[in-house]
Amino acid sequence: MNSKFSCKKSRSFGGFLITVSLFITLVAFGLPVILKDTFDLAAFIVSSLFVLITTGLFLWLWFGTYYIIDNEILIAKFGPLTWKVPINEISFIRLNQETIGGTWKLTLSWKCIELKYKKSRSIFISPNNQSVxxxxxxxxxxxxEIKQK
Structure with a gap:
């Protein structure tokens, strides 16, 4: 049984990523102009690459975050990062968690669930159809075991 679950995406989280992207772009291109620094071709290329890589990473996270239940393995994709969790090692799921602070949060939403596995490890995810x-x-x-907050 192979099931793919999309990630719940908060608009405010998307707004946060857009704001950070715009800030990075402003700093990369605007700071040399503000400081009246010479902005040569090499600096332009480096700034452009930095902006493209950062924006590309944010887009990869936004469109490439999902979860797959593949037989007895949970695969959590967060852009370029992948976690594989044996489902038989998951001890509990804690519902209604917040994404600020703590451990790895493979989510694009402020509300998520925590999966505790291998005694002391945990990840936070936010599948779109949480109950299924x-x-x-x-x-x-x-x-x-299913636990409330």
Missing amino acids: FIDRLVKINPQI
């Missing part, structure tokens, strides 16, 4: 996602995990591992 959790049902599929529990179907594979009925030992998973």
Whole structure:
């Protein structure tokens, strides 16, 4: 059974990524102009590459964050990063978590769920259809305990 779940995306989180991208662009191109520094071709190329890479990474995160339940493995993709969690090692799922602070948060939403696995490890994710996602995990591992915040 192979199921793909899209990531819940908060508009304010997207706004945050856009704001950071615009700030980086402003700093990369505007600062030399403000400081009346000579802005030669090499500086322009380096600034352009930095802006393109950063914006590309943010776009990759926005469009490339999803979760796959592949047989007995949960695969969490967060842009270029991938986590593989054996579903039989998930001990509990904590609902209604906030994304600020803590450990790895492979989410684009401020609200998420925490999956605790391998005794002391955890990741935070935000599948779009949370109830179906959790049902599929529990179907594979009925030992998973569901906890509220």
